[in-house]
Amino acid sequence: MYSTVAVAVLVLFGGDTNRVAPVRVHVPHQVKALGQTRVRLNRAYDRLCAPPLDNLDFVLADVSLKMTRRFTNYSGDISGRMIGALNDAQPVLGRHASLLSRLLVELPKYQKRDGHFGADQDLNKLVRIRDMPILWGNGRLLLGLSERCLAHPDPTLLAVARRLGEYVVSTRPYYGKKANFQHVGGVAASGYTTCYPSMIDGLVALGRVTGVQRFDDEARFIAHLSLLDKVFHRHHSHGRLITYRGMLDLDRRTGTHDFVDAVRAGCAEIARHYVFPTGGVPEYFDRAYHRDEGCSEADWIRVNFLLWRATGDTTYLDVAEHVLRNHMLPMQFRHGGFGHRDFASLSVHGKSFPYAAVMPGGADSYWCCSMHCTQLLADTARWAVLPAGRDVYCTWLAESQTTIQVDNHEVIFVVRNPARDTWTVSIQAKAPTAVTLHLRVPGWAHAIRVDGKPVRVNNGWATITRTWNGTTVLAVTLPDELRLAGAYTTETKQNEPVRLFAGPDLFCLPDNSVQDGVLDTERVPVIYLAAHNPTDGVIPVVIVPSSGARQNARLVPMSRRPLGGAHYLFDVRRISGAEFRAMRKTAHAEHAPGQCVEMAFACDDTCDIYLNGTLVHHQLGWQNGDQVIAFSDQPTNVVALVVSSKSQRPGLIGMIRYGSHVLVTQPAAWSAAPVTGQLTTARLATIESAADGTIKLDDLGALGVAPWKYIPGHFLGTGAHWIWPTAGTHDSEQRWLLQLELPSK
Secondary structure (H helix, E strand, C coil): CCCCCHHHHHHHHCCCCCCCCCCCCCCCCEEEECHHHHHHHHHHHHHHCCCCCCCHHHHHHHHHCCCCECCCCCCCHHHHHHHHHHHHHHHHHCCCCHHHHHHHHHHHHHECCCCCECCCCCCCCCCHHHHHHHHHHHHHHHHHHHHHHHHCCCHHHHHHHHHHHHHHHHCHHHHCCCCHHHHCCCCCCCCHHHHCHHHHHHHHHHHHHHCCHHHHHHHHHHHHHHCCCCCCCCCEHHHHHHHHHHHHHHHHHHCCCCCHHHHHHHHHHHHHHCCCCCCCCECECCCCCCEECHHHHHHHHHHHHHHHHHHCCCHHHHHHHHHHHHHHHHHCCCCCCCEECEEEEEEECCEEEEEEEECCCEEECCCCHHHHHHHHHHHHHHHCEEEECCEEEECCCCCEEEEEEECCEEEEEEEEEEECCEEEEEEEEEEEEEEEEEEECCCCCCCCEECCEECCEECCEEEEEEEEEEEEEEEEECCCCEEEEECCCCCCCCCCCEEEEECCEEEEEEHHHCCCCCCCCCECCEEEECCCCCECCEEEEEECCCCCCCEEEEEEEHHHCCCCCEECCEEEEECCHHHHHHHHHHCECCCCCCEEEEEEEEECCEEEEEECCEEEEEEECCCCCCEEEEEECCCCCEEEEEEECCCCCCCEEEEEEECCEEEECCHHHCEEEEECCCCCHHHHHHHHHHCCCCCCEEEEEECCCCCCCECCHHHCCCCCEEEEEHHHCCCCCCEEEEEEECCCC
């Protein structure tokens, strides 16, 4: 099972050594993000400038060890990723975060004498839970420092990076053993085969900035050693793809082809077995694991882009575009962050299809994904227009303004995407300049028109050779008709669901546009349609549930997916235009979703979240602080939580966003009542009416107090406090209902 473009990709991934010549493009420096690329990147950048990441002590906790927050033991992970993301995003946005300057000044103070950051080590006695996270975090920090020194030479920072690189080299006698594959472990995020190879890309970047071959040699040693691990099942996708990125970086830097075929073969395995219908990949390579990770999606895009550079085959750019447009960007949270989303398996004719729909909410992973995806978005702006001498390649991966030098003449390329099927390319040359412009023709298109005229396509590119002078604007049009694809392949099969595409976009049915009870929680939706092209960017459909009334609805591109869950696998029935119009007349009108209510709570044990008596989320534990999305069209709204805990000092902390209101947990605002017996909707309403404030709530303190410290970091700086009913501190069997009436819109 694999993605829309994977049928063609498998030919490339299959180990054929007849490789197309590498593309010798270089990534330009004078780039500005434009259009939707800029909008999305600005939102991602804003997330890095908001709590908890705007707090320097919080960011540095993984090297200073002065604050207990989540993943403090991954020493250098957040701090290194913040350096990389801000360093890459600031130039293309024209923004500057003072935090980066302060971070670069403070970070060197925490480097150990042997060069590493984090807890003290005894490498003669490797401890997986201590030493693997240190490896991983130091690898992210080495890459961030080296990239910063490449962009902004700094002798002090370079000395820090070199000492860290020398530390990695010095650890070979301890880490560089084949036996570690068996004895240290490998499958999880703190496994040897995840964490040791994560050093490769940082060593390559350090070799590039220093010119010291020893760092390249160490990267090569680790890369060859990592090839011993050929297992994918249950392995960490972020770790495996970072390894592939490092291998391709090493090949390109040294002018070799030692690893490209291994990367292609590994990506073939991923494409065959693990890719979502949206193009993304799961956090762990396991089709029974229903969660993604923003870091992995960014890595999957990057590795495919690098494979295009290494092989010259544009199918890899098709993959990158599909993942970027239909998975990574649609999963961005409203505040700009990225993280984990949960996906549902749905059935058709008794057969289950994993990753068939994305669920509402998710986990905002400020500790990794928000930085990793920000950096990837900044890089897509740089990848929009790529020069190679007199050749210039337009990839359609982003909207940007790119300035390059040709024959000492400045040429400015402005690439915009005003409609799904249309791009404009403005070429501004201050003097006559001969340039061959290559316009990518995606594999799904097979044709391209420039200024209304067809252009010949060769090896995935439409080529225009011209001497450019002054300003020239080209209008590039691609096909926009609807096309059906199978759930994971381009091939449709009888009695299996399909996906609907137009241009590069996968179309989805937003859950908030469907009335309660219309969508079956176990089955793929049945939809009827007559359209052959989108109308005003949407596809009108009629939903036909197994029971109940039909409803009119519209499918929208995943890139425009509103808040909440969405379905993108369908049981499609095509009918004539007349039949469709008649069906729409008898179906219920399109559903208005109402007001969005965003919630995030952390509780010691269990927490069931209700909106107006309807259960919207169940969570266990307090580390993630899941983002929960619900909608209401009621004039009065009540959030109710049924909580329980076996902790000696239980607590609840959280916040609610509703319209212009931001509400947080404070004892005076919430009412409490005990819960006994079976809980039903009617019973919940009864308990709510009894929650009159007679049971007081304790104020246990703001984020940072023991025993929770700063681990659910989402609530830092929000004013939220830990609270709990006074009478419920020690009774492990007691459940409590806490409720809050929301202010009017």
